[in-house]
Amino acid sequence: xxxxxxxxxxxxxxxGGRARWPFLQxxxxxxxxxxxxxxxxxxxxxxxxxxxxxSPVDLAVFATLVAGAAISVEANRRLATPQHAGLNRxxxxxxxxxxVLLLPPVYSFLIPVPVYLLVQRRxxxxxxxxxxxxxxxxxxxxxxxxxxxxxxxxxxxMGGLRGDAGVTEQLTSxxxxxxxxxxxxxxxxxxxxxxxLAARISTGTKSGLxxxxxxxxxxxDTVELxxxxxxxxxxxxxxFLLPIVVPPILLLQRSLLYQQLQTAARTDPKTGLLxxxxxxxxxxxxxxxxxxxxNRSAVLIIDIDxxxxxxxxxxxxxxxxVLMGVATTISHQLRQSDLLGRFGGEEFVxxxxxxxxxxxxxxxxxxxxxxxxxxxAVEKVQVxxxxxxxxxxxxxxxxxxxxxxxxxxLALYRAKETGRNRVCLPGGRPxxxxxxxxxxxxxxxxxxxxxxxx
Numbered sequence: 001x002x003x004x005x006x007x008x009x010x011x012x013x014x015x016g017g018r019a020r021w022p023f024l025q026x027x028x029x030x031x032x033x034x035x036x037x038x039x040x041x042x043x044x045x046x047x048x049x050x051x052x053x054x055s056p057v058d059l060a061v062f063a064t065l066v067a068g069a070a071i072s073v074e075a076n077r078r079l080a081t082p083q084h085a086g087l088n089r090x091x092x093x094x095x096x097x098x099x100v101l102l103l104p105p106v107y108s109f110l111i112p113v114p115v116y117l118l119v120q121r122r123x124x125x126x127x128x129x130x131x132x133x134x135x136x137x138x139x140x141x142x143x144x145x146x147x148x149x150x151x152x153x154x155x156x157x158m159g160g161l162r163g164d165a166g167v168t169e170q171l172t173s174x175x176x177x178x179x180x181x182x183x184x185x186x187x188x189x190x191x192x193x194x195x196x197l198a199a200r201i202s203t204g205t206k207s208g209l210x211x212x213x214x215x216x217x218x219x220x221d222t223v224e225l226x227x228x229x230x231x232x233x234x235x236x237x238x239x240f241l242l243p244i245v246v247p248p249i250l251l252l253q254r255s256l257l258y259q260q261l262q263t264a265a266r267t268d269p270k271t272g273l274l275x276x277x278x279x280x281x282x283x284x285x286x287x288x289x290x291x292x293x294x295n296r297s298a299v300l301i302i303d304i305d306x307x308x309x310x311x312x313x314x315x316x317x318x319x320x321x322v323l324m325g326v327a328t329t330i331s332h333q334l335r336q337s338d339l340l341g342r343f344g345g346e347e348f349v350x351x352x353x354x355x356x357x358x359x360x361x362x363x364x365x366x367x368x369x370x371x372x373x374x375x376x377a378v379e380k381v382q383v384x385x386x387x388x389x390x391x392x393x394x395x396x397x398x399x400x401x402x403x404x405x406x407x408x409x410l411a412l413y414r415a416k417e418t419g420r421n422r423v424c425l426p427g428g429r430p431x432x433x434x435x436x437x438x439x440x441x442x443x444x445x446x447x448x449x450x451x452x453x454x
Contacts, residue, residue, distance in 0.1 A: 030201040034133045037194065041109060041136035044143055048106035051162045058103050064239050066114050068231075068246060069095040073118045075250045091220075091253050094245075096138065097184045097228025098235050100146045101171065104163020108142030133198065141191035145183045152179070168236040177229060184225045202321065223252065268342040270320055271327040276349075279341030283351045284401045286339060287394060290353055298360030299404040300350040301390040301412045302330065302367065305420045307346035310385065321376055322385055329374050333367055349405075357393050357425075364389045364423040372421065388415035389423040397426050 069092055092115060099111045112135045120131055151160025153167040170176030227249060234241040266278040274282070283299070290297040304310075304326060311319040323346070330348060331340055339351040350367075352360050368389055375382040390412030392398060397407035407426040415424040 030198060033198060033201055034129065037140065038132060038136045041139050041143075044140065045106065045109040048104070048109070048143065048161060051158070052104045052106045053162070058107070061102055061235060061239065062099065062107055062110065064235070064242055065095050065098055065231075066111065068242060068249075069111075069115045070118055071246060072249060072253065073115065073123055075253060077123050091224050091227060091249050091256075093184075093188070093221075093224040094227040094231055094249055096142065097187065097225070098232035100142045100183065100187060101149060101180050101229070101232045102168055102235055103146075105143050105146035105150065105161060106163070108146045109139035111142070112138040134195070137191050137194045141187050141194065144190060145187045148186075149180070149183050168232075171229070171233045171236050177233075180229050180232065181225055184228055188221055188225070202324075220256065227252070271323055271342050273327055273331070273348070274339070274341035276341060276343050279339060279343070279349055279351075280401060283339055283341075283349075286351055286353055287401055287404070290394065291399070295354050296356045296394055298352040298355040298357075298363075298391060298393045299401070299408045300352065300360070300364050300367070301343065301405070301408040302326075302348040302350065302364075302387050303389075303412055303416070304346040305386045305388055305416075307385075314383070318376070325374055325376055326371055326385070326387070329370050330367055333363075333370050355393070357391075357396060360391055360393055361423060361425075364391050368421070368423055386421035388412060388420045390415060391423055391425055 072092055072095065096111055096115075099107050116131055116135050120126070120128075146163070147157075147160045149160075150163050150167055151157055153170060154160055154162075154164040171180060227245070231242065231245050234245060266274060268275045273279075287297055304322065307319065307322070310322055323342075327340075327342065327348065330350070334340055334350065335352075337353050339353075341349050343349045352363055355363065368387055371387045372384060375384055390408040390410065392404045392407035392411060394404060398404040411424045411426045414426075415422050418424065
């Protein structure tokens, strides 16, 4: 997963809804955070620009690297990269890392500008202010690493800010290459943390930062680091060698397309969760495995209360934020072995392998409470939503996925009919169990209902 597209995947969402000024519909904390980062980027760019002596050689290197990035963007477009494949990946960092290593730090702010303009116009459009935030994030991350890299060579901080000549010679030594790889890794981590924090503020969750990498993303980032340093070394030797690396980079980019298409076919485009067909397929396999091992498993159907009212009151853009927030909150409360998917509309489904009635009940209650504690800001007002949960357990309410989904759907209907914001079973109290019968007790909301009571 490339740096640029991690930004877009983590922060960008469809610009639907009725909001005339989408920026003002964001949580106030996110607006402040984005604004501070952009202002910091502008300030640091001004300082670096004032100290930098631009040379024709540096400008030629910069133009050549921009041209390489432009070829990669156009190749992505020709490859018909999925627009809604969840976390899209590319190898644009292979052209950005050489800017950090070869040129004065001021160029780290300049390189994402033409690249993102091309991405916005030719590849994938998104809200402009989020694209500006992504540009600032890449610029600040690259600037910090570039200053450290030049500071190490120049021996003084001001020399690091100016980008004194001589740093490129380090790319011909083993210690220099290792330090360059470490610097590019810091670039990747820093940019990811900046964007992950923005995503956390945007969704309004309190469960920590989003997961940053999976095994596939880590592998792609490692390849990107290595290719970026190779491009930098070749550019140091001669700019005429750079055309040699273009075909391998495009071939690597093409190899990423298969994974992206797989992801697009398996995941829901708005939340990044498993879509209904994929969840049903994997849940059926897991239930069959549990039955063969004589283990229990439970199915939850989770429905956001009065979600249509959310869309009608605040617009579909805010509704998308609610879906993302609920999906993130639920995923943070589940075990790694649990299976979470979006069933359609405002419904989510969860498979809890190995859970009996009591364990499933407590897990569902925890999810209900956590979602009720989630706050999303709209027009400076903190809005809360609630969920109703239907619960069914294999062996108690059915033996296969179809029977369990039918029973859980009946339980969800009962939860809606008895007041919402509660967990219900399909029938009465299970024999020998300690779970309260929803016909005898009702779950009191942990927080004011907010929209759900509007």
